[in-house]
Amino acid sequence: MIQFTDVTKSYTEGNTALNGVSLQIEDGEFVFLVGPSGSGKSTIMKIITGELKPTSGQVHVNGYNLERMRKRDIPFMRRTLGVVFQDFRLINKMTVYDNVAYAMRVIGAREAEIKERVPYVMDLVGLTGKERRHPNEMSGGEQQRLAIARALVNNPSTIIADEPTGNLDPARSFELMTLLQEINNLGTTVLVVTHEKELVERFDKRVIAIDEGVVISDGMDGYYRYENE
Amino acid sequence: MKMNNFGYLMKEGVRSIFSHGLMSFASVCVTVACLIIVGSFSILMYNLNIMVEDLNQTNEVICYVDSVYTDAEAKSVHSRINMIDNVFQANYVSREEALKNFVADHDNDAAFQGVDPQDLRHRIVVVLEDNSRMEETVALLEEVEGVAMIDAEFELAEGFTTISNVLGVVSTGIIAILLIVSLLIISNTVKLAMYDRKNEIAIMKMVGATNGFIRFPFMVQGFFLGIIGAGLAFGAEWLLYDALVTNIHEVDALGLFNFVPFVDLLVPMVVTFSAAGLFVGIFGSISAIRKFMDV
Numbered sequence A: 001m002i003q004f005t006d007v008t009k010s011y012t013e014g015n016t017a018l019n020g021v022s023l024q025i026e027d028g029e030f031v032f033l034v035g036p037s038g039s040g041k042s043t044i045m046k047i048i049t050g051e052l053k054p055t056s057g058q059v060h061v062n063g064y065n066l067e068r069m070r071k072r073d074i075p076f077m078r079r080t081l082g083v084v085f086q087d088f089r090l091i092n093k094m095t096v097y098d099n100v101a102y103a104m105r106v107i108g109a110r111e112a113e114i115k116e117r118v119p120y121v122m123d124l125v126g127l128t129g130k131e132r133r134h135p136n137e138m139s140g141g142e143q144q145r146l147a148i149a150r151a152l153v154n155n156p157s158t159i160i161a162d163e164p165t166g167n168l169d170p171a172r173s174f175e176l177m178t179l180l181q182e183i184n185n186l187g188t189t190v191l192v193v194t195h196e197k198e199l200v201e202r203f204d205k206r207v208i209a210i211d212e213g214v215v216i217s218d219g220m221d222g223y224y225r226y227e228n229e
Numbered sequence B: 001m002k003m004n005n006f007g008y009l010m011k012e013g014v015r016s017i018f019s020h021g022l023m024s025f026a027s028v029c030v031t032v033a034c035l036i037i038v039g040s041f042s043i044l045m046y047n048l049n050i051m052v053e054d055l056n057q058t059n060e061v062i063c064y065v066d067s068v069y070t071d072a073e074a075k076s077v078h079s080r081i082n083m084i085d086n087v088f089q090a091n092y093v094s095r096e097e098a099l100k101n102f103v104a105d106h107d108n109d110a111a112f113q114g115v116d117p118q119d120l121r122h123r124i125v126v127v128l129e130d131n132s133r134m135e136e137t138v139a140l141l142e143e144v145e146g147v148a149m150i151d152a153e154f155e156l157a158e159g160f161t162t163i164s165n166v167l168g169v170v171s172t173g174i175i176a177i178l179l180i181v182s183l184l185i186i187s188n189t190v191k192l193a194m195y196d197r198k199n200e201i202a203i204m205k206m207v208g209a210t211n212g213f214i215r216f217p218f219m220v221q222g223f224f225l226g227i228i229g230a231g232l233a234f235g236a237e238w239l240l241y242d243a244l245v246t247n248i249h250e251v252d253a254l255g256l257f258n259f260v261p262f263v264d265l266l267v268p269m270v271v272t273f274s275a276a277g278l279f280v281g282i283f284g285s286i287s288a289i290r291k292f293m294d295v
């Protein structure tokens, strides 16, 4: 479960990215988080991963109270999440294969498991055959799919993805959303940030819309407002 | 950290030595330079200290035995003196020998030919273990039955003690400063080299790596770089020192400078160089990445 209670976040004095956000995402839900650029979507994602601390308010992620949690528990909280970052965050020095395998090594997986699982997720995102490359030798769309493979590889209980379709063509985007929906059907919680209206409308899911750091609508009807459109 | 990945982490550590070749080269060079500077200064100070101590030990205490004592009785005084604490060496010199030495010292001057050994006293020439305790030892020697008079150069002993104390303080101070400067230089070199791994470390943290997991390969890398640096510095130090000693011996016909051979210092040098190399390698790497892990 992900729970925000009256969360505010100011990067600098007077510059408020989140202004009293409360939301709750139950285990097993599939949720779109939408809103115009600069509305605070990535800020919410970064607070969930513990990369940013809220200025005020309470955040609970999969049983961890982010405010009270000990520093050395942070890695274990993060292991409950599969994260697709908006800027991918791939390690260019590692091969494509090792970028995904690293996430498994971190949790202490055996090499035999890694050898079995990595090719499976590579196939899932359509990167089979590119294992020996390095991320900086790939296109934006390929890097995005690699980031997704890494988020999936440990079968996390929750997947959060910040604009995972930003670099994909419409067919690929639809394919990815379908994949995330299938993963969700197996019980994984999924939170996807996007501002692609068409995509959201094709999947009948709960949509949380935010603007200027405030939740402006939250519902199952797929309705949301786009102030900038 | 589960040990499933021990092999992987070791391999990563060794690999990063080569994949960051320039940084490895730089840190090894800096380590070698610092170790040679600190090491050379320490050895020189050690030698200087030994030379001062040797000189100091030429300052002997002479105990004159009561003139009524026979040769045999005087020898028993000798054995009692030998038992006293801080007596390093005690040589018995009979009055006959003393006279012979005296005449010899004065170019066998005919003026002394008529001197009767009976006019002289048996004596025991004492070399102290530690001349800085000369006064207290002389007091004990005075207590020994049969010792009539003592000739001791307190000022000279004090002078030498002062020199060796000053030398000790100054060299400890300089070595400490050199060590601190070395550590700063080395840790800054490593920090600079680690800077481009800042992003990499942040990503590792984001996918749930513990600090221990991230640190391990850096420790392995630091371990090997430290050992390599220590080994090279040790070899270079040995060559430098031997060359220096050989050159000084060639010039120093009078044998004024007496250097300890490097082989005598082998064990302490190996131990301190490897300890310093490992310390700098491992803690240098860890301290350099510490602040990057706080994400």
Ligand SMILES: Nc1ncnc2c1ncn2[C@@H]1O[C@H](COP(=O)(O)OP(=O)(O)O)[C@@H](O)[C@H]1O
Pocket (backbone or CB within 6 Å): A011, A012, A015, A016, A017, A035, A036, A037, A038, A039, A040, A041, A042, A043, A044
């Ligand atoms: N590191 C930062 N420093 C200062 N301001 C920031 C930073 N990151 C984001 N912001 C500001 O916070 C607001 C929300 O940003 P963000 O959460 O990235 O929006 P979104 O992901 O919805 O586009 C924006 O006004 C942005 O300029």
Ligand SMILES: [Mg+2]
Pocket (backbone or CB within 6 Å): A041, A042, A043, A086, A162
């Ligand atoms: Mg964003």
